[in-house]
Amino acid sequence: MAAKKLRRAQLSQELCERLSRYQITTCQDFLCLSLLELMKVTGQSYYEVQKLLHKVSRACAPKMQTAYEMKLRKSVNPSSTFLSTTLHSLDRVLRGGVPCGSLTEITSPPGCGKTQFCIMMSVLATLPISMGGLDGAVIYIDTESAFSAERLIEIAANRFPTYFDSDEKLFCMTSSVHLYRDLTCCSVLKRIMSLEEEIISKKVKLIIIDSVASVVRKEFDPKLQGNLAERSNFLTRGASVLKYLAEEFSIPKLFLVFVHFGL
Amino acid sequence: MRHPFPYEHFRNKSFVFFSLVGTLPLAPALRSRLAAAGFQTAQELLDTGPCGLSKEIGISREEALEALQVVRQECHGDAARTPGGSGATRKCTALELLEEEQTQGFIITFCSALDTILGGGVQLTKITEICGAPGVGKTQLCMQLAVDVQIPECFGGVAGEAVFVDTEGSFMVDRVVDIAAACVRHCHLIAEAQQEEDHREALETFSLENILSHIYYFRCRDYIELLAQVYLLPEFLSEHSKVRLVVIDGIAFPFRHDFEDLSLRTRLLNGLAQQLIIIANDHKTAVVLTNQMTTRIGQSQSTLVPALGESWGHAATVRLIFHWDNKSFQTGHSGSWPWSATCQAPEAQEFSHWGWDSVG
Numbered sequence: 001m002a003a004k005k006l007r008r009a010q011l012s013q014e015l016c017e018r019l020s021r022y023q024i025t026t027c028q029d030f031l032c033l034s035l036l037e038l039m040k041v042t043g044q045s046y047y048e049v050q051k052l053l054h055k056v057s058r059a060c061a062p063k064m065q066t067a068y069e070m071k072l073r074k075s076v077n078p079s080s081t082f083l084s085t086t087l088h089s090l091d092r093v094l095r096g097g098v099p100c101g102s103l104t105e106i107t108s109p110p111g112c113g114k115t116q117f118c119i120m121m122s123v124l125a126t127l128p129i130s131m132g133g134l135d136g137a138v139i140y141i142d143t144e145s146a147f148s149a150e151r152l153i154e155i156a157a158n159r160f161p162t163y164f165d166s167d168e169k170l171f172c173m174t175s176s177v178h179l180y181r182d183l184t185c186c187s188v189l190k191r192i193m194s195l196e197e198e199i200i201s202k203k204v205k206l207i208i209i210d211s212v213a214s215v216v217r218k219e220f221d222p223k224l225q226g227n228l229a230e231r232s233n234f235l236t237r238g239a240s241v242l243k244y245l246a247e248e249f250s251i252p253k254l255f256l257v258f259v260h261f262g263l
Numbered sequence: 264m265r266h267p268f269p270y271e272h273f274r275n276k277s278f279v280f281f282s283l284v285g286t287l288p289l290a291p292a293l294r295s296r297l298a299a300a301g302f303q304t305a306q307e308l309l310d311t312g313p314c315g316l317s318k319e320i321g322i323s324r325e326e327a328l329e330a331l332q333v334v335r336q337e338c339h340g341d342a343a344r345t346p347g348g349s350g351a352t353r354k355c356t357a358l359e360l361l362e363e364e365q366t367q368g369f370i371i372t373f374c375s376a377l378d379t380i381l382g383g384g385v386q387l388t389k390i391t392e393i394c395g396a397p398g399v400g401k402t403q404l405c406m407q408l409a410v411d412v413q414i415p416e417c418f419g420g421v422a423g424e425a426v427f428v429d430t431e432g433s434f435m436v437d438r439v440v441d442i443a444a445a446c447v448r449h450c451h452l453i454a455e456a457q458q459e460e461d462h463r464e465a466l467e468t469f470s471l472e473n474i475l476s477h478i479y480y481f482r483c484r485d486y487i488e489l490l491a492q493v494y495l496l497p498e499f500l501s502e503h504s505k506v507r508l509v510v511i512d513g514i515a516f517p518f519r520h521d522f523e524d525l526s527l528r529t530r531l532l533n534g535l536a537q538q539l540i541i542i543a544n545d546h547k548t549a550v551v552l553t554n555q556m557t558t559r560i561g562q563s564q565s566t567l568v569p570a571l572g573e574s575w576g577h578a579a580t581v582r583l584i585f586h587w588d589n590k591s592f593q594t595g596h597s598g599s600w601p602w603s604a605t606c607q608a609p610e611a612q613e614f615s616h617w618g619w620d621s622v623g
Contacts, residue, residue: 028487032527039291045333046288057491062482068475070436236520243432244484
C-alpha cells in the first residue's frame with residue numbers, strides 16, 4: 001500500500017508531474033511530509049492540501065469491517081480453520097490444532113523434537129482433506145540443514161501405512177514438499193519476500209521456517225553496539241511479511257524459533 | 264507623542280482583520296509575492312479587491328478572487344469562533360472543566376483493582392497507553408474495553424461504539440464473542456437482581472449481534488496505512504457519532520522496522536500523537552494505545568522500558584505498565600496527570616472466561 005503511486009490515488013496529472021520533480025511519487029512520500037512542506041511542494045492553500053491529504057489517505061487506508069462481519073465469514077468456513085496435529089492432547093490444548101491464518105511459534109530447549117514435529121506436519125499437510133490434511137504443498141525453509149528426506153518417508157510410511165501403500169504415493173508426497181536451504185538472515189528475508197508468488201503457483205498450504213533463532217544468533221551478537229536494533233529490524237520485518245501472507249492466503253504456518261536458554 | 268493609530272475606531276472590529284499576511288493559509292508562493300508587494304494585514308487585501316490585487320502582484324483575477332475568499336473564510340471563521348469559545352480557541356474556566364470531567368463517564372474494565380488505579384476506569388477525552396511484555400494481555404484488555412464501552416448507561420457504562428485499529432493482527436473474533444457473551448450474561452444477572460424497567464429495555468438492544476456490529480475494525484499493515492487511517496478518523500467519527508473508544512493495538516510495531524531515519528519517525532509519531540489528542544477532545548472519545556517493551560542496555564544491567572523512545576512518553580496522559588512477577592500481575596501506573604503512584608494488584612488477575620476479572 002505504501003508504494004502505491006500517486007497517480008493511482010486519483011490526483012491530477014499536472015499535480016503528479018509537479019510532485020515528481022521533488023521526487024515525491026508514492027503515497028508514502030506524500031504522507032511523510034508535514035503540512036507546511038506539502039503546501040510548499042504543491043503550491044496550494046492549506047484547505048486544498050487538507051483535501052489532497054484526504055484523497056491520498058483514502059487510497060491507502062484499509063477497508064472497515066465490523067466484528068460481526070468477521071464472525072460471519074469465519075463461521076461460513078469452519079473446517080479450514082485448523083490443521084490437526086493428530087496428537088490428541090496437543091490438539092485439545094490448541095483447541096483444534098494449528099490455527100489457520102496466523103503464525104504459530106514452537107520453542108523448546110534443544111533435542112525436544114521440534115524438527116521432527118515439523119517434518120510430521122509436512123506429511124500431514126500433504127494428506128487429502130478427508131484424512132485431516134490440507135491436500136496442498138509445503139514450503140520448508142531450512143536454516144540448519146536439519147531436514148532429512150529419508151526421515152520424511154519413514155514417518156509417512158509408518159504413520160499412515162494404509163495410505164502410503166505404494167512407492168508412487170510416497171514420491172508424490174515428497175514432490176509436494178519444497179525445501180529451501182537459506183543459511184543467512186539476508187537470504188531468509190529475501191525468501192520470505194518472494195513467497196507470495198510461490199504460494200499461488202505451487203498451491204502451498206503450509207509454510208515452515210526451521211529455525212529463525214539459529215540464523216539470528218549466528219549473525220547478531222547482542223553484546224555489540226547497534227546489533228540489537230538491526231536484529232529487531234530483521235525480525236519485525238520478517239514477521240510483518242509473514243503475517244500479511246498468513247492473513248492474505250489464510251493458510252496455516254509454522255514460524256519456528258528455537259529458543260535456547262540465555263537468548 | 265500620541266500614537267497616530269486610531270484604536271477607538273477599530274475597537275469594535277474583530278482583531279483578526281489585523282492578522283498578518285504571513286499567517287494566512289495561502290499558498291507559500293502567493294504569500295511571498297504579497298509580502299514583496301508590501302501587503303501586511305488581511306484588511307489591506309480585502310480593501311484592495313480582486314482586480315487591484317491581480318494588477319499589483321501580477322496574478323490572474325481568478326487566482327486573486329480565490330485568495331480573497333480564503334482570507335474572508337479565515338476571518339469570518341475566527342470571528343465566529345472567538346465569542347463561542349469552541350473550535351480552535353477553546354477556552355473555559357477550570358470550574359467548567361471540573362464539572363465536565365466529573366460528569367464524564369468512564370469505560371469500566373470489570374476488574375476492580377484496575378479500575379481503582381485508573382480512577383474509575385478508562386477516561387474519555389484522554390489518551391491511555393498500555394505497555395507490557397508480549398503475552399501479558401494488552402490485546403485482551405483492548406478487546407474487553409471494546410465490549411465494555413457498549414454497556415448501556417443504566418448499568419454504569421457509556422453506551423458507545425468502538426473503533427479497533429489493528430497493526431499486529433492479534434485481534435481474535437472468537438475471543439471477542441466470548442467476552443461479549445459474558446458481558447451480556449453479567450448485565451442480565453444485574454437486571455434480575457435489581458428488577459428495574461429501564462434495565463430490561465436496555466437489555467433488548469444489548470445483544471451479542473449488536474455488540475459485534477458496533478466494533479469497527481481496521482487492519483493496518485504498515486505505518487503508511489496507519490497514518491492514512493488516522494487522517495481519515497475524524498471524518499469517520501463524525502459519521503459515527505456514537506463512537507466513544509478508539510483502540511490502536513500496536514502503535515509500536517509498524518514503526519520499529521524500515522526506519523533508518525529516526526528523526527522522521529519521531530516527527531511522524533509526534534504528528535500522530537497530536538492528531539489523536541485532537542480526536543480524543545473533539546469527539547469525546549477515549550483513545551487507548553498499546554505499546555511494546557524494549558530492552559534498554561545500561562552500564563551494568565538492562566531494563567525493560569516502553570518502546571518508541573522517551574519523546575513518545577509524553578504523548579499519553581495515562582500510562583499503564585503491566586509485567587509478570589512470580590505468576591501474578593503487577594500494574595504500575597505512571598501518569599503525568601493527576602497522580603503517579605505505582606500500586607500492585609492485590610490478587611492475581613485471571614483470564615477467566617469473562618475476560619479481565621478480579622479473582623477473590
